[in-house]
Amino acid sequence: MMQFPLTIAGVTTRVLQAGHTGPAVLFVHGLSTRADRWRAVLEHTATLGFRAIAFDLPGHGLADKPADFDYSASGLARFTLGVLDALEIPHAHLVGTSLGGHIAALAALAAPQRCQSLYLVAPLGLAPMTPETGEAIRRGVRNVSIEGVRAKLANVFIDSSFATEDLIVEESRINGSVGALEALSALGDYIVERLNSELVSDALVGLARTLPVGLLWGAHxxxxxxxxxxxxxxxxxxxxxxxxxDVGHAPYVEQPELFVERWSAFAGAAKAHA
Known part of the structure; x- marks a missing residue:
């Protein structure tokens, strides 16, 4: 496993990578999290002969948090494709979770020739979000206190042992760092006000005719x-x-080996399909 900075259109992010050769797999994290949530998955994926990569979305983790960035799913999708460009990767398997699934889907729809397969883990952007749900998400991302983060993670993991005190404090500090709260607030506003205008479900039906598309959900x-x-x-x-x-909204964290087994079976079927 290695990590390094990468700059796309003046915005610097952190990249985590396991493996140097083989087909590329780009993992896109969700709202108010960061690339290291994929760490165990990257390690397991690399053992299968893939070049496994994750990065911090702008406004998240150790990435820049510019006030003038387009914090929408489509804006973040453009940044995702920019990561592939900067790493000189012509095409990759895309894996996205939650808001990251919405972002990955928009990236695949914008540039299907860059995408070998698309794997969506309980993504947003498939169905209209109710105002009540949107407001709850907006309140949640703006609450970066220790107790706010603790409550959020209680809804993410079924096994509470994954919400360690280290993770809670780390997430509170990162999401409360300079520029982060403003970026997350902008994303919260986007979810309430604009996400329903960028739904991808209908477009995915057409995409799935020519590109392998897979889904995965946690039972809880x-x-x-x-x-x-x-x-x-x-x-x-x-x-x-x-x-x-036996997993919740983050199966790749709670059961990373099984998650990679599920994804690799899908990727194998995708390769056969191609």
Whole structure:
């Protein structure tokens, strides 16, 4: 595992990478988290012969947090494609979770020739968000206190042991750092005011005719209802929705080896499909 800075259009981010050769896999994290949530997944994916990469979205983690950045899913999708450009990766498997799933889907729709497959883990952007849910998310991302972070992580993980005190304090400090709260607030505003104008479900139906698209949900996801996953799997003609037992909204954290096993099986099928 290595990490290094990378600058795209004047915005510097942190990249984590495991493996130097093989097909590239780009992992996109969700709202108010960061690249290191994928650390165990990167390590396991690299052992399978892939070049596994994650990065901090602008406004998150150790990335820059410019006030004038376009903090929308489409703006972050453009940055994601910029990461591929800066790393000189012509095409990659894209894996995104939660808001990162929405971002990855928009990146794949914008540049399908850059995407070998698209794997979405309980993503946003598939179904209209109610005003109540949007306001709850906006309040949550603006509360970077220790207790606010503790409450948020209680909804992310089923196994409370993953919400360690170190993680809670670290997340509070990072999300309360200079520029972070303003960036997260801008994303909260986007989710309330504009996310429903960038839904991807209909476009994914067309994309899935030419590009392998996969879904995965945690059986106990408290953030994005399983009903959305079932409806999307049906619309995409994927059959039964793949679900991981005994995990919540972050199956890649709670059971990283099984997560990689599920993804690699999908990627293998995607390669055969190609």
């Amino acid at each position: 996801d408290r953030m994005v209802p399983l009903s959305i996953g079932h409806a999307t799997a049906n619309a995409l003609g994927l059959g039964e929705l793949p679900v991981m037992a």
